Amino acid sequence: MLEWRREEYCISTDADALDVRFVHGFLRTAYWSLGVSRETVERSIQHSLCFGLYSGETQIGFARVVTDRASFAYLADVFITEANRGSGLGGWLIETILSHPELQGLRRWTLATRDAHGLYRRFGFRPLADPSRFMEKRGSSTAGDPADPEAGAVERAVALKPGDE
Ligand SMILES: CC(C)(COP(=O)(O)OP(=O)(O)OC[C@H]1O[C@@H](n2cnc3c(N)ncnc32)[C@H](O)[C@@H]1OP(=O)(O)O)[C@@H](O)C(=O)NCCC(=O)NCCS
Numbered sequence: 001m002l003e004w005r006r007e008e009y010c011i012s013t014d015a016d017a018l019d020v021r022f023v024h025g026f027l028r029t030a031y032w033s034l035g036v037s038r039e040t041v042e043r044s045i046q047h048s049l050c051f052g053l054y055s056g057e058t059q060i061g062f063a064r065v066v067t068d069r070a071s072f073a074y075l076a077d078v079f080i081t082e083a084n085r086g087s088g089l090g091g092w093l094i095e096t097i098l099s100h101p102e103l104q105g106l107r108r109w110t111l112a113t114r115d116a117h118g119l120y121r122r123f124g125f126r127p128l129a130d131p132s133r134f135m136e137k138r139g140s141s142t143a144g145d146p147a148d149p150e151a152g153a154v155e156r157a158v159a160l161k162p163g164d165e
Helices: 020-027 038-046 089-098 117-121 154-158
Strands: 003-006 009-012 049-055 058-067 072-080 108-110
Touching: 009 089, 020 038, 020 058, 020 072, 049 089, 058 089, 072 089, 089 117
Parallel strands: 072 108
Antiparallel strands: 003 009, 009 049, 049 058, 058 072
């Protein structure tokens, strides 16, 4: 378990410290995981290297890395609560993740984003140099982006209100 501190803020890899209700509460309304179930979020946390960002005892941000800790890492589910955005915490979270001692010397980091390219660009991320070498296969999950005609989450998403359990 690792911890990084800055003023009243702390980033920790302690999975037991995570506020799963908070993480699920955000992710179920995020554009990339609309309607995601609590069980899916719990399972993804269990099998990822997770980073919680805290102000005192309160969690205000999250990100997770899917990785073999040897050659590749996929950065996912990055967020900061709205009230805490725009003051450098997101940048600090990404910088901290990239500095994790078990994530050094990898061949490739990947991520997907709709609009935060500028943020990740600062940390060395670039559009795929050769997209023709990458493929994807859509799974059967119905959680996802309603703007994506293949995601199929629209009906479930509109029925959700933030804060619903
Ligand atoms: C993306 C996010 C984590 C950034 O957190 P933050 O604490 O606001 O980030 P910072 O304050 O460190 O901002 C870093 C820089 O990135 C920029 N930035 C933030 N979000 C951006 C976005 N969506 N697109 C482009 N640039 C962005 C900021 O303008 C800032 O630049 P500046 O310092 O030159 O003004 C936060 O906005 C968030 O949680 N957004 C909603 C969830 C989301 O979209 N997550 C990313 C999924 S890939």
